[in-house]
Amino acid sequence: MxxxxxxxxxxxxxxxxxxxxxxxxxxxxxxxxxxxxxxxxxxxxxxxxxxxxxxxxxxxxxxxxxLKSDMNDRMSSVSERMHARIESVHEAIDAAMTTANAYSGSLQSAAGDLERDLGGPAMKALATRLLTETRRMQDTNRELERKLEASRDDITALQRDLDDVRRESMLDPLTKIANRKSFDEGLADAIAEARRDGTPLCLMLVDIDHFKSFNDTYGHQTGDQVLRLVAMTLKSNIKGKDLAARYGGEEFVAVLPSTDLKGAIIVAENIRKAIQAKELLKRSTNEKLGRITASFGVASFKPTDNATALIERADQCLYAAKHAGRNRVVSEAELIEIAEVSDKDVSAA
Known part of the structure; x- marks a missing residue:
């Protein structure tokens, strides 16, 4: 929503x-x-x-x-380095093939000469020519080996760079937890696994209470510290294949594979209490800023769900938590109970 x-x-x-x-x-x-x-x-x-x-x-x-990330520039740099290294190897291979062809021609020519009755000086000249050609061939092969070795080392470094770029592209730059793109991919994978294996899956949405007011009062730098604090608290209270991500603004999300609704509620309550327990200090002045709280919405996966349906139910739970006074966890089970009570009240009326 x-x-x-x-x-x-x-x-x-x-x-x-x-x-x-x-x-x-x-x-x-x-x-x-x-x-x-x-x-x-x-x-x-x-x-x-x-x-x-x-x-x-x-x-x-x-x-x-x-907004423009330096990822494209870094990817272009890696691509250019890869292209240059491949070109270098191709040049070395071409040179080696040219030398090998010339050497083969020299051997064939020498074979023809040997079929004739050569005198001592001619035989010596032939041996000298073959030795020279052999040394040239050896030098070319050594150069090819050197470039191949350098290419192997450079390609290993390029692979590390590509891995770093991909890893950074999946992280939120401020909080250093997964970003929205990473969340979308992680949720899709978790849904596919839950549907395939019949295992439980839950989704938790988290929203920092009154964050805009806090941000306006104490400034964006302090607000950024709060976002990092909540992100780290969320990440440190999940485990295994669970995924914590920044969903947008002051909203966070956690994908909880192999976790049923009861277990997800317990996880959410632990995170809620951990956030509330932390007293904030302004680093520059040591001024006490009080405590922050967060509201939680928890929904469980159904076989008919796609990602949008699951997110929407978790968002409805989060909205209900906000509407009920904030700093609380609301699951879809509670939404069902509320709806049932409302239906009874309407029927009684």
């Missing part, structure tokens, strides 16, 4: 600003709608206040400044 609201807000801004709905511009305004990037929001708000007419060029500049 919340994600759909962000999406609608982004499309509305695109339409009102007459900016083409290209993926990067949608990402820009979706990020603005979520409020996850305070610097971006401050800049766009200043542009709106100034009366500057939005344009594709302006949107492109903002995207490049705030």
């Amino acid at each position: 919340r994600a759909l609201g962000y999406a609608n807000a982004a499309f509305d801004l695109l339409k009102r600003s007459a900016i083409p709905p290209y993926p990067q511009f949608y990402e820009l305004l979706y990020t603005y709608a979520t409020g996850v990037n305070p610097s971006l929001n401050n800049r766009i708000n200043a542009i709106f206040r100034s009366g500057i007419s939005p344009s594709s060029d302006l949107a492109e500049a903002l995207y490049n400044e705030f």
